[in-house]
Amino acid sequence: MKRVFILVLVLSINLIAQNPNLGTSGAQFLQIPIGARNAALGSAVVGLTDDASAVFWNPAGIANVQSTSFHFTFFNWFKFFDVNAFAVAKNFGDFGILGASIIVLNMEKMEITTELEPNGTGRFFDAQDMAIGLTYARNLTDRFRFGLTMKYIYQRIWNETSNGIAFDIGTQYTLDFQNLTIAMSMTNFGPDLNMSGPDLNVVHDRNNNFPLNRLTPARLVTDDYPLPLHFQVGIGMDLFKTEFFKSRIGIDASHPNDNKERIHFGSEFTFFDMLSIRGGYKYNYDDENFTLGGGIKTVFADYKLSFDYSYSAFKILPNVHRISLNFEF
Numbered sequence: 001m002k003r004v005f006i007l008v009l010v011l012s013i014n015l016i017a018q019n020p021n022l023g024t025s026g027a028q029f030l031q032i033p034i035g036a037r038n039a040a041l042g043s044a045v046v047g048l049t050d051d052a053s054a055v056f057w058n059p060a061g062i063a064n065v066q067s068t069s070f071h072f073t074f075f076n077w078f079k080f081f082d083v084n085a086f087a088v089a090k091n092f093g094d095f096g097i098l099g100a101s102i103i104v105l106n107m108e109k110m111e112i113t114t115e116l117e118p119n120g121t122g123r124f125f126d127a128q129d130m131a132i133g134l135t136y137a138r139n140l141t142d143r144f145r146f147g148l149t150m151k152y153i154y155q156r157i158w159n160e161t162s163n164g165i166a167f168d169i170g171t172q173y174t175l176d177f178q179n180l181t182i183a184m185s186m187t188n189f190g191p192d193l194n195m196s197g198p199d200l201n202v203v204h205d206r207n208n209n210f211p212l213n214r215l216t217p218a219r220l221v222t223d224d225y226p227l228p229l230h231f232q233v234g235i236g237m238d239l240f241k242t243e244f245f246k247s248r249i250g251i252d253a254s255h256p257n258d259n260k261e262r263i264h265f266g267s268e269f270t271f272f273d274m275l276s277i278r279g280g281y282k283y284n285y286d287d288e289n290f291t292l293g294g295g296i297k298t299v300f301a302d303y304k305l306s307f308d309y310s311y312s313a314f315k316i317l318p319n320v321h322r323i324s325l326n327f328e329f
Contacts, residue, residue: 025258026162026225027153029105029129030188033312034085035073036324040293040310041266042280044250047172047183047236048266051326052087055101055135058170058185058232059147062089062099063137068329075322082106089135099135099149104128125158133168146171153193153227160197166190166227180237187232192224229257234264246270260284266291274298278310287314293322304328 033039035053046058052071054061062069073085082105089099109124131154137147149168155161170185200222203215234252241247252264266280280291293310305327312320 021258023258024226025228026193027129027155027188027227029083029103030131030153030166031228031230031256032077032083032105033322034083034103035071036075036293036308036310036322037268037276037278037295039312039320039322040278040280040291040308041250041268042264042282042291043254044234044252044264044266044280045236046170046185046232046234046250046252047181048248048250048268051328052089052099052101053324053326054147055087055089055099055133055149055168056085056103057187058172058183059099059135059137059149059168060145060170060172060183060185061137062097062135062147063139063145063172065089065091065097065328067091070327071324072326073322073324075320077105077320079318080107089137096136096138097147099133099137101131101133101135101149101151103131105130127157128155130154135168143175144171144173153190155193155195157195158197159199160195162193162195164190164193164227178237178239179241180235182235184231184233187230188227189229190227192226194224195222226257231255239267244272246273276308287316288312289315302329 033043034056038045038049038053038057041048049057049061050064052062052069068090071087075083077083085103087099087101089097091097107127109126111120112123112125113120131151133149133151135147135149137145139145147170151166153166154163167189168185168187172181172183174181200220202218202220204218206216207213232252232254234250236248236250239247239249248268250266254262262285263283268276268278270276274297276295278293282288290313291310293308295306295308297306308324310322
């Protein structure tokens, strides 16, 4: 009985223990879910994404674009940051599919405070993150497709900046059974980043024994920090499919380099190919769990328009509302 108690205690400690790599990577804006439909599905989308927004999740997904697809997303992240994302994908036939994307995260200016001036110094700072990507995808067979994204990453905090290059790669393989798609993606693979800028310039007194000696110009060096490397595998499949109603589900497992493993569940119910209702659940997240959303799709003069909304529930942080607009022709 004593051994059983010790075993249960050890297992319990392992379950509640924090990952030792927690908080060890930077450029966290690259992990923010982009796209209202993708967010409403609980991020279980590596096997379901099939429009221009796929460049943010699994670049192989844009291989499903038949002509030209545009995607735009806007949302306020925790009431402090504005996130705007845009993506376009165009099918060039036998050459393949090309895509381009941009993510911009901004914040309003905030007054600087110090220990001596806790009410404000009259000076202000702000920050901005940005990622610009180019994507190529292609159908290698009628079942298998792959995609590759190269993206430029830029970060700025007041006058200090950092930039670098990263790559995303993904695949999708579709079977005849219920349109089952097996997919994987690896995102944000690249070298470490490092912040630098004029505010890190200082002067240094090399010898305190001579107070009148000349101060030496010097520069503070910041530590390198890795990108949030993320590996995700999953499936997407039809659950029901009739002339007026269809349902799809997705199940993904993710392995980030700075946190514990997670599982995503998502489902989508579409009526008359016009109105969709979505829901998702994220397992093993510290704060986020349920996601909800919906969308409306219409066709106007051979142009397909869709509007999507999602709601992400957080336990402590403010809930997030996303809106997206898709345009295909």
